[in-house]
Each structure stands twice: as C-alpha cells, then as structure tokens.
Amino acid sequence: MSTPLLELRGLSGGYQPIQIFQNVDLTVEQGASIGFFGPNGHGKTTLMKTISGVLEPWRGDVIFEGQRLNRAKARGSRRWRNFNYDVVTPRRMDPKTVARAGLIHVPQGNLLFPEMTVEETLSIAPLVAAERHQSSAHESALHEKVGALFPRLQERRNHKNRFLSGGERQMVSIAAGLLADPKLLILDEPTLGLSPKLRLELCEAIKTIRAAGVPLIVIDQDIGFLTELIDVLYLFDHGSISRRLERAEIPSHDQLMAMLFGEAV
C-alpha cells in the first residue's frame, strides 16, 4: 500500500482551555477526496484550523505524505496557567510548514485582505509553492488555469477585496488556494450564504477543480453536492467523527439527519 496523503492520529484540540474535538483518526488516500458533514458549531472548522496549524494541536499527530507536520513532543503540562510557553517551547505546529508541504486551507467565510486588490492578492498566493518548483513557467500556467476557472475575477482584478460580493470573495479565496499549487485543498463551507446562481457557478468550478485531479477535503451542508465530489463522507458531531460512509453508502439528506440526531427527527 502506498503512503496515504493525509493521516490524522488521535488528534485533539480546541481553544484553551476549552476542548472542541477529541481523538480524531482519519486517512485520506492518495488521489482521494473526502467530505465532512455535521451540525453547526460542532468543531469542523476548528479541526481544519488545527490541521493547517493556525491552532495548536493538543494531542495527536498530523501526517502528510508520510511526514509528521507537528513536533512529536507535547507541550508543557501548562501547570503555570498564565506562563508564556511561547518563549520556552516552540509551537507544536507551524502553518507555514503545512502550507509549504502543499496542504492548503481555504478558510470559511473569508474576506482575505480587505484593502488589497484582487490582482495583488493573487500575486502573493503562489509564493508558498515557489520553493517546490522554481520555474516561473509553472506559475504562469497555474495563473492561466485559475483565470479560466474564474473569468469574473479577471474583470475585477483592480477592485479591492472589500468591494467584492460574497461569491466573488469566495472565488478569490479559492483562486488563491489553487495558485498555491495544493497537493490537498481544504474548502471550508465554500458555498455558504451565496445566492443560488452564484452557488451553482461556484459548485461547477469546484467540480472542475476536482476533475483536474486536485484532492479535496470539503465541508458543506449540501449532501448532493458533496456526493458528487468525494469518495468518503465523514459525519462529524460533538467534536468527533461519528460515522464513515463510502460514497455508495451515502443516504439521502433526511436519512442523514436521522443518523445525526436520532430517529426522532
């Protein structure tokens, strides 16, 4: 068997001192995509932020292409509650290392950089991948692909991000993620709060990304959309994975709700 693309082993985390998720074990095989489905506020976003290193994992490991992205050693027991542990121990995980390894996280509901133009934003997005392949030809090929995917951004290139519509902002975020040349792309609720028309446009773009062979982790509330994209669906509630469903086993939305909330619903 080949090494999996991403492996989580007993991952726990949250916002000190409140733990949000615990003991998450998960494997994403090479070339596969997975989906997350679960109620609001149960920790999906927190889990993704921990995978990408902006939050510190409390316990457990994040292994990407066979390499552990976090430090092995757990941080001090935090016995001195207000002690600045940042000075004496390095962080367990560094978002820069994660992004440079090719694991790119497009955050939920994000207005990237309000005072920068679309063009400026997209110009810095490929920096993270520049070390992996030093050819500028590769970069301009990426730019071309992304341009074809989101023609609307071309028209808006000199607009500041804060003047964009919600859908356009989401497009900038995803485009920036793609320009980082991801080996695995995390999309956290990419279609949340969009008008039906824009939503459709964005769903098509994401399907195109998937068809181009970019493995995805997608969090979404639309089971139909997820089923078209992914190979495995994880049901996530109360901070842990409650079920793993192969694509063929994914039931209808109503049945899923029943699974998550019990038969009463």
Place this chain on the structure above:
Amino acid sequence: MISLDTILIVTSGGLVLGAIYALMASGLAVVWTTLGIFNFAHGAFIAAGAYIGWQIAHADASGLGLVAGTLGTLLAMFVFGVLFHIALVRPFERRANIVAASVITTLAGATVIENVINLIWGPRSKQIGRMLDGDFSLGPIALSMNDLALVVIVVATLGLVGWFLGATRTGRSMRAVAQNREAAELMGLDVPRLYAAAFGLSAAMAGLAGIFIGSIRFMTPTMGADPLMKALIVVIFGGVARFTSPIYAALIIGMVEAFSTYFVGLYWTPAVLFALMMVVLVLKPAGLFGKHQRTL
C-alpha cells in the same frame, strides 16, 4: 502687515518640518499597521540613527562622509530593528495582551537605548552638520540647499517605500499580514519574518530621520522624545488608512507648527497642535483621512 516673503519663509520651514515628520510618522505607521502595536522606542531609534550616522560620517569620529554615514545607518538600524523586535515584541505575538505588554517593553527599550547612547557618546550635544551648503532660490522661493536635499530625499524615500509596499511581493505580503494575519498564515507567508522586516524597515526610516534632524539641530541622547510625540500626533491626526495618509497629515502638522511658531509663538505651539488634534479626533475618530483603524 505680513509680507509675502515672510509667508514663503514660514512655508518652506513648514515644508522641511513636514518632510521630517512624514518620514518619522510613516515609519511609525509601518509597525503600527503591520503588528498592531505602538513602538514607543521609535524616538530612541531616531537618536540611535543620528549617533550611528555621526559616528560614521563626522570628521571627529570615523570621518567617512555623509553618504557612507547614511547607508551605514540604514543598514545598522534595519538590523537593530529586527533584533529589537525579536527581543522585545515577538515573545508576546500570540498573546491577547500584546498591546499592553509592548507599551512597557518598547518604553523600556527606549530608556535602555538612550542610556547606552549616553554611555558611548556622552551627554554633550553633537551635530552631524549640513549635508549641502549654499542656498537654492527659484523665483520668490528660497531654501537652503540642505533643506532642499532633505525634502527631495524624503520624497524619494517615501516613494520607494510606497512602491515596495504596493508593487513587490514582499511588500504586498507585509500588507497582507497587516490586514488578516490568519489568512496570511494559511497562505504560508512567514509571518514572524514579515513582522521583523516591518520593524527593520521602520527602524531604518527612523535612522534616516535621525540623520536629518542631526543635520539641522543639535543631537542629544533624548533628541527623539519630541519627534516621537509629533509622529504620534501625525499618525493619530491623519489616520493610517493608506500609506499616504500620515504623509499628508505630516505636511499639515508641519505647516501648522511653522505658522503657529511664527505668529503665535513657540511656547503656545504644542497647545495649538493638541487643540487641533482634539478637534479632528472628535469629528473624525479614525483620523482626518481614516476609514479603518489598522490597514496599510
């Protein structure tokens, strides 16, 4: 009657003041907008830059000339700013009380810098001396060559920094970190390094301001205290919505100060400035040109 000549002389004085304030305030704003902290050692950076410049340039010291003095100061102050950030600001980077903590550490840093300057160079005041001699006149405008050079170099420097922030990838990355740290981290930008670079850039700009002040006034270890206060007024008065906001504000403040000093008197000028600032803040809390508190 006030003659046109008087107006022109006062205006050119205001222009020189405004240029120096613009350099200081935009240096201060680079750190303020990027890291979200106020660097109370910026005034001490100005003093450090002036003394390093004096050490390299002045005939009584190394005597290498003003060009070498300026370049050496820029480099030395950049490195110094980076080290200052690593030692006194970085430890709080992920803590909620970074603003309060950095007030204390940068104030402490300022005191240490001033005392070290005192230890190395002594309390006796020094002067770098003029960059250029002679006068420049164009029609009714008359400036000393030194003042003219100062204004030109400031304009060029601010233009260069503005270009760096707007057109280069590193500069854009710095702005990105300032506007949304988490998104910048997710993009894989090296946030601690960009913070350090912002500090270094800011310190180098302070160093240049120090050399300019040393060229027109006497230097003392605490020479930065008054400019720091002015830079603070400029940054708050103008806001930091854009890189250019503190520059316009600095010009206004420089002019107000020059005219107030001439017509109202030196003694009352600080009161005039603070009164003006209060009025602006009451009417436009984010500054005269401000929209948001922290952007670049």
